[in-house]
Amino acid sequence: MKRTARHPETHARLLAATCGFAIALAVGGTLAHTAGAFSAPRMSEAHSTDLPSFRTSLFAGSGDCAFCHTSDGEVLRDSQGNDLSMPEDWRATMMANSFRDPFFQATLEREVALRPHRQGEIEDMCLRCHAPMAHTQAHYDGTGPLSLAHARLSPLAAEGVSCTVCHQIQPDNLFSEESWDGNYIIRDSAEIFGPYEGVYQWAMISALGYTPKFGAHMLTSEHCATCHTLFTPIVDEAGKTLGRFPEQTPYLEWRNSIYADATNAVSCQDCHMPVIDDPVYISHDPPVTERSPFWKHHFVGGNTFMLSLMRDNIERLGVTAEERHFDMTIERTRRQLREDTATLAVVATELEPDHATVVVRVENLTGHKLPTGYPARRAWLRFVARDGDGNALFESGAWDNSGDIHGVGEDWQPHRDLIADPAHVQVYEGIMADLQGRRTTSLLSAASYLKDNRLPPRGFRADGPYYADTAIIGDAATDANFNREAGVEGSGSDRVAYRFPLSGHPPETIRIEVELLYQSIIPLFARNLAEPETPGGLDFLELYAQRHNQPEWVARVERLLVARPSAWTIY
Ligand code: HEC
Ligand code: HEC
Ligand code: HEC
Ligand code: HEC
Ligand code: HEC
Structure with missing residues (x-):
């Protein structure tokens, strides 16, 4: 059974880092910073389900996070000994596969084929949410808009909605309509926001150049609302924009429910990231102290159809989750559908x-x-x-x-x-x-x-x-x-x-x-x-x-x- 990514290079870099070496190691030099020049994803060689490692001026691969946030001994286990590793739970979710999803890619190609003169605009718009790292990086580097052809060559796109997307979203425009349609703000301040105050920061600073810190906005539905509120422009044949169409509005529906009122407050996270009160060591390098509560990275909805399709076509789709990860996510999805x-x-x-x-x-x-x-x-x-x-x-x-x-x-x-x-x-x-x-x-x-x-x-x-x-x-x-x-x-x-x-x-x-x-x-x-x-x-x-x-x-x-x-x- 393969484990999470531990390439010799990453391993050495991380070991050195936790022994006290500095941030200069953060960028190996193997990956250029422009969207156009990413090295081809590994799946083009022999297919590997290792989680990828890379560090750009903004993002890191989930394999880099897995290095410390993977269960080991007493670390990242609940009181019954179950594995709570975020990379393990996340890797076979729809969000981890939001770009590889073949239904998404087919639909995007059709939207373009129906109106080819708008190709650049449409591809860049869809990739904002379905390939958020590649999209944000391309615009940061000044190489945007991002095309589907470029995204297909990018290991950043392949990772979908990955760790360093959600954890770097800034609070600035949340609670405002401006954050919808995938208009989350991520900048190069290298801050990784989480739910705990006063965490031990040096391990992540030295290993990856990121500073983990408390961010109250991580706990709010408005964090998820950035990508889960989507209005598409209504454009007539002459190219005139006539208005906007509410294509996806779970957050707006939630706002008009008992779950959003102050006394009942139940957030997206409360239902989609099951919370436990067990004290948990969240990193093994070093374990620091036990944290509670702890939110599991399940992120399940109802899509067993696509999860099963991807499980049965891992190599063809270049997926970095194994069959057992998909089985786990499918089982959780079914349980949620039937019980909740x-x-x-x-x-x-x-x-x-x-x-x-x-x-x-x-x-x-x-x-x-x-x-x-x-x-x-x-x-x-x-x-x-x-x-x-x-x-x-x-x-x-x-x-x-x-x-x-x-x-x-x-x-x-x-x-x-x-x-x-x-x-x-x-x-x-x-x-x-x-x-x-x-x-x-x-x-x-x-x-x-x-x-x-x-x-x-x-x-x-x-x-x-x-x-x-x-x-x-x-x-x-x-x-x-x-x-x-x-x-x-x-x-x-x-x-x-x-x-x-x-x-x-x-x-x-x-x-x-x-x-x-x-x-x-x-x-x-x-x-x-x-x-x-x-x-x-x-x-x-x-x-x-x-x-x-x-x-x-x-x-x-x-x-x-x-x-x-x-x-x-x-x-
Ligand atoms: C879809 C967004 C999203 C993705 C993707 C995501 N996280 Fe999280 N993560 C959160 C949120 C939100 C919280 C805090 C939950 C809360 O406060 O309600 C959290 C909490 C955490 C915590 C604190 C411990 C805990 O689980 O409560 C760690 C560590 C963490 N995430 C690491 C990771 C790693 C590593 C990855 C990638 C494998 C990852 N996250 C992917 C949203 C995300
Ligand atoms: C604002 C963020 C956002 C943008 C922009 C966006 N999507 Fe999505 N898309 C989502 C979310 C969130 C879901 C999942 C919702 C759900 O599971 O019901 C989704 C789901 C999908 C699915 C269903 C996938 C499946 O496996 O069932 C397809 C197809 C899709 N999007 C195509 C597109 C296309 C094509 C575009 C561009 C025209 C686009 N999306 C733009 C956020 C976005
Ligand atoms: C070298 C080990 C190491 C690596 C690599 C690492 N982390 Fe951490 N991480 C830690 C430690 C140690 C803590 C603090 C634990 C504590 O104080 O309980 C932490 C804390 C966190 C927190 C909680 C922050 C808070 O204040 O709530 C998040 C979120 C997080 N890491 C995400 C990530 C992500 C995303 C990655 C990949 C980009 C990553 N980590 C890579 C060791 C690591
Ligand atoms: C950067 C954009 C982004 C953010 C932020 C984001 N999502 Fe998603 N989410 C997506 C996309 C894109 C999909 C659809 C992937 C697909 O179907 O191809 C999705 C799908 C989902 C699904 C559907 C899974 C299924 O099996 O049907 C759930 C549930 C979900 N997200 C929950 C959350 C929660 C909870 C948060 C906040 C903690 C969140 N998302 C934040 C982009 C995002
Ligand atoms: C009270 C619990 C609860 C809350 C709060 C909640 N959800 Fe859900 N959600 C569910 C359940 C249960 C399902 C599975 C049924 C389904 O697919 O509709 C689900 C499904 C989903 C799906 C997949 C739906 C589909 O049919 O494709 C998405 C996307 C999603 N939720 C996003 C969100 C977002 C974003 C928020 C916050 C604004 C949120 N949820 C708040 C319980 C909740």
Whole structure:
């Protein structure tokens, strides 16, 4: 089993450093400082999953951090002895792979192919968040804008959202709109911000020329909001900018929730970096003293699809995580989806002579909409009613191996409150439209939403902060039990009634099975990458075709309804 990067050169440099030698060692001279002149990533030779080491005028490789922030003996372990190393937890996350992600690269190539005259501007914009080290370095060096072609040669791009990105973000413009769209500020002051006051600084100063220090902003949601709030420009055919489209707004949704108010304050970090109170030595070189609390670098969302695709194509994609790291992140993602994402219940039934009605309630437990973030995500309800022999009396929301939902296909459906037709399905999603009002999957064609019935977080209100950019759109806005319980707004829940015929004599028992499902890539977002044809699109579609686009289940209930003279009893 390979360990984290310990190249002889780095090792000597770090050993020397911790023995008291000075910062001059920080830049080995092997890497020039300009974006155009990075040495080719190691994956072009024999593929290696070692974390890379490099030090530029701004950034360092995760392998340099792994040298001291990796568990060893009692260091970086919880009280049960579990490994807490940040590089181990981070390396197979979507953020560590935000540039290598083949869906990202294919989508970027398509956005450019649709409007080639804007290539430079578009590539530089996308890389701001997906390749933040290479982007920031290029602009610092005066070699920007950064192109996709240059980024592909850069080891800084390959590392995605790496240690020295998050830990060097300055507090200056946080809490202001100016920090959104990836406008975080990183400068060459070589400060590494963390959650603790009074840490021992000399080890990092001498090894890498960075000074670790307390930064209160590290604990705030506004830190994450820099890259997780994205408005894209709405540009017409004549090149005129008409406005901005809210493509990703988890932070704005969070602001309009119970999690952001002063008494409830639950930050992005609180949910996405599970905290433990166990005292932990955070570095083994030297261990200094035990720190508490400690935030784990899990960063999981819902994207098991891409994590599995990357795990199965490590060499081809040049990934620096091993299979076991991906398995760990996938397992954490599934656990979060099943335990912390939503609840589901059968809340009422009604029997007519020839029909039954079953009401299902779903509630969002996350700190933002469900689903949130990238607009290719959707969640939906599958509902099945069976008679005593197991025959389906009614089914809505089944799907096939290509990830299409029966009844929906490549189309989309409006929000539902009552479902009486098996071809109707409750799908929670945001559907983007272009300037002509036609559905689009192109980020830069999007001008409005035709539908947004994603489940709001608890506390979400039409008169709350940033509602205009996060509005409920379509029939959900007038559904009396969407985000409302007993007339009170902000429940984060929805009730859907299923009404189906009992064909003649009602069965004595009916088994109800309901599932809430989550899918990272609505199949149309993948299929549309074939047109216009691009190398990245073809590459991704080949990988995509090798697997079933299966959703993950988020919540499941099974109930038995037993016929009584006047009503049904739920068991
Ligand atoms: C997406 C941003 C992000 C990335 C990437 C990231 N960190 Fe962190 N890290 C944080 C935040 C935020 C905290 C503090 C948590 C808090 O205060 O709520 C933290 C805390 C820490 C701490 C203090 C101990 C702890 O975990 O609480 C260390 C050490 C650390 N990070 C090192 C690293 C290293 C090494 C890497 C790369 C392998 C890394 N971080 C990658 C955001 C990040
Ligand atoms: C030579 C060993 C060494 C290396 C290499 C190293 N660190 Fe550290 N780091 C330490 C030590 C020692 C501490 C302080 C531990 C303490 O006081 O408890 C520390 C503390 C930190 C903290 C906490 C700061 C605070 O005030 O909360 C962060 C964050 C951090 N390191 C990130 C990084 C990152 C990112 C890298 C890679 C660029 C890195 N470290 C490389 C040894 C190292
Ligand atoms: C420098 C930009 C940047 C910062 C800062 C940042 N993120 Fe991200 N984050 C990204 C990008 C880019 C992706 C998407 C990667 C992809 O899917 O290719 C992402 C993805 C994620 C995901 C989705 C993972 C999944 O499996 O679906 C979560 C969760 C997440 N980030 C949490 C956080 C949290 C929490 C913070 C703050 C501590 C944070 N991010 C800060 C850029 C950033
Ligand atoms: C109360 C807990 C909680 C809080 C607070 C929270 N999240 Fe999440 N988040 C979740 C859960 C659970 C999921 C998994 C379900 C899902 O994918 O939507 C998730 C998923 C995500 C995803 C992936 C979503 C997708 O569908 O692609 C991103 C990105 C994300 N969160 C970012 C953030 C950011 C940024 C913040 C702070 C503004 C934040 N989260 C605050 C619980 C939380
Ligand atoms: C402001 C930061 C930011 C910018 C700029 C940005 N993205 Fe992203 N992108 C993200 C984040 C954060 C996510 C993950 C959200 C989630 O998981 O739901 C993401 C996710 C994606 C995904 C989904 C990846 C997957 O594996 O599911 C694609 C595709 C994508 N972005 C393409 C692009 C393209 C193309 C551009 C340029 C037009 C772009 N992005 C610009 C932050 C950004």
